[in-house]
Amino acid sequence: MNPAADPVVQCINVGKHFGSIPVLEDINLDVLGGKIHALVGLNGAGKTTLMRLLLGMSGADQGSVSIDGRDPRTMPARHWSNTGHLVDAPLAYPELTVMQNLQLAARLAGHPRREANAASRELAGALALTQWAATPARRLSSGNRQRLGLAAALIGRPRLLILDEPTTALDPAGVMLVRKLLLHRVRAEGAAVFVSSHHLDEVARLADRISIMNGGRLIGTLDPSATDLERQFFNAVYADQVRQ
Amino acid sequence: MSPWEQLRAALAVEWLKFRNSRPVWVSCIFLVLGVTGMSVLTLGAIAGSNPLLAAKAQAIAGPGGWAGLFAAANTIVSVGGLLGFGVVAGWSFGREFTDRTIAGLSARPVSRVAVAAAKLVILTVWPVFVAALLVPVLLAAGVLLGMGGINAVVLAMAGKAAVITVLSGLLALPCAWAAILGRGYLAAIGTIIAIVLAAQMAVMAGAGGWFPFSTPGLWAARMDAGVGPVMTVQLLLVLPLAALAAVLTLRSWQRLDLSR
Numbered sequence: 224m225n226p227a228a229d230p231v232v233q234c235i236n237v238g239k240h241f242g243s244i245p246v247l248e249d250i251n252l253d254v255l256g257g258k259i260h261a262l263v264g265l266n267g268a269g270k271t272t273l274m275r276l277l278l279g280m281s282g283a284d285q286g287s288v289s290i291d292g293r294d295p296r297t298m299p300a301r302h303w304s305n306t307g308h309l310v311d312a313p314l315a316y317p318e319l320t321v322m323q324n325l326q327l328a329a330r331l332a333g334h335p336r337r338e339a340n341a342a343s344r345e346l347a348g349a350l351a352l353t354q355w356a357a358t359p360a361r362r363l364s365s366g367n368r369q370r371l372g373l374a375a376a377l378i379g380r381p382r383l384l385i386l387d388e389p390t391t392a393l394d395p396a397g398v399m400l401v402r403k404l405l406l407h408r409v410r411a412e413g414a415a416v417f418v419s420s421h422h423l424d425e426v427a428r429l430a431d432r433i434s435i436m437n438g439g440r441l442i443g444t445l446d447p448s449a450t451d452l453e454r455q456f457f458n459a460v461y462a463d464q465v466r467q
Numbered sequence: 468m469s470p471w472e473q474l475r476a477a478l479a480v481e482w483l484k485f486r487n488s489r490p491v492w493v494s495c496i497f498l499v500l501g502v503t504g505m506s507v508l509t510l511g512a513i514a515g516s517n518p519l520l521a522a523k524a525q526a527i528a529g530p531g532g533w534a535g536l537f538a539a540a541n542t543i544v545s546v547g548g549l550l551g552f553g554v555v556a557g558w559s560f561g562r563e564f565t566d567r568t569i570a571g572l573s574a575r576p577v578s579r580v581a582v583a584a585a586k587l588v589i590l591t592v593w594p595v596f597v598a599a600l601l602v603p604v605l606l607a608a609g610v611l612l613g614m615g616g617i618n619a620v621v622l623a624m625a626g627k628a629a630v631i632t633v634l635s636g637l638l639a640l641p642c643a644w645a646a647i648l649g650r651g652y653l654a655a656i657g658t659i660i661a662i663v664l665a666a667q668m669a670v671m672a673g674a675g676g677w678f679p680f681s682t683p684g685l686w687a688a689r690m691d692a693g694v695g696p697v698m699t700v701q702l703l704l705v706l707p708l709a710a711l712a713a714v715l716t717l718r719s720w721q722r723l724d725l726s727r
């Protein structure tokens with residue numbers, strides 16, 4: 224993976240349609256090493272669709288997507304060891320315990336069995352899941368399931384994290400915990416993070432760059448240090464809707 | 468990771484899920500204890516007071532004894548195995564869509580193809596495991612019911628029951644493909660019901676021998692453990708059909724588009 228400040232993720236003129244409906248149009252975006260790039264937008268703006276493209280789960284109809292210079296659709300599996308993700312739903316099998324789910328995620332991240340056990344314990348501790356280690360995932364609250372999904376994404380110390388609304392269902396303590404973990408991964412380890420969120424105040428505390436998405440297009444940016452982000456966000460979205 | 472390392476990791480992951488899944492153990496209990504219980508009940512019905520039931524039971528289990536016990540078991544497994552193994556095959560792949568874990572299995576150093584291959588390996592070995600449980604339970608039931616000692620003839624019947632069980636498991640593999648196409652295990656359950664119906668219709672139409680889904684059932688209907696050259700070829704057709712189902716499953720799984 225590239226050193227800090229080089230683009231890890233790049234989208235150039237990316238477009239995608241569902242049938243005749245455009246869901247992504249002319250997306251140009253990059254995510255740099257050692258930085259957190261946040262994507263904000265209303266429901267249905269296209270954030271999750273864009274993240275799925277980045278992870279090679281579907282292909283773009285126009286333009287190009289690359290992760291560390293490689294096409295995610297054709298990238299050999301071994302290169303995914305640098306990437307952790309949480310998109311759509313946590314990787315949590317209801318019949319398996321928290322620890323079994325983490326061991327499973329560690330094996331999928333490429334850890335041999337012994338390392339997988341150690342990595343699972345470490346992540347359970349980091350996400351404050353140790354007390355539920357032997358609890359089946361079906362008995363977890365939605366917040367703890369989300370923590371489990373985040374732990375599964377962070378396992379293996381990936382250098383790129385793609386997280387779709389990671390703080391959904393988390394209590395304030397969980398939000399702070401995730402923020403601390405992500406900032407540590409970025410500042411101390413040089414990881415690149417691409418994260419979507421609805422929580423503008425949370426994004427402001429976390430992100431180095433904020434892009435606004437509306438109707439499948441990137442319509443502007445927000446300055447994380449600015450005041451009243453909510454107002455700026457809605458002004459941008461409203462202006463875009465008027466233009467359309 | 469080399470392809471072999473990926474497969475090893477995927478096998479560990481899939482075996483963990485498989486052995487903790489309730490549908491797997493429910494179908495196992497049904498196929499071992501359920502089939503044995505129903506076979507014994509069929510034998511009991513021959514000597515029962517209901518003449519209609521006795522006639523039906525005799526058509527399945529013939530003269531009774533060891534031959535009758537295994538004939539009944541084979542007949543039940545040839546249909547019940549399709550259903551039981553089909554549900555498990557459909558569950559194994561379909562649950563990833565229903566539980567929304569398919570995205571989490573993607574973009575990993577253990578490729579999605581390795582995961583699908585591991586599932587298929589387990590689904591292929593699973594019927595062998597079930598057969599290895601079913602046969603001793605049937606033999607124990609026969610001994611307990613006073614059918615006499617276990618000789619070479621009885622062991623040949625037991626071997627036939629094991630082969631029919633494994634063939635039923637292989638014939639259920641198309642359900643894995645159906646679960647991917649239908650993005651959930653309900654599609655697989657619909658498929659296995661359609662397969663069972665088609666197998667019955669093929670037998671009634673007189674073409675069952677060359678319709679692989681019907682062949683184990685037709686072999687089961689024969690009282691002896693022998694198999695002629697034509698039926699050997701017919702039974703062997705199950706293997707390319709299972710291989711085709713596995714290839715289609717791998718291909719569809721690899722090409723999945725998860726844009727929504």
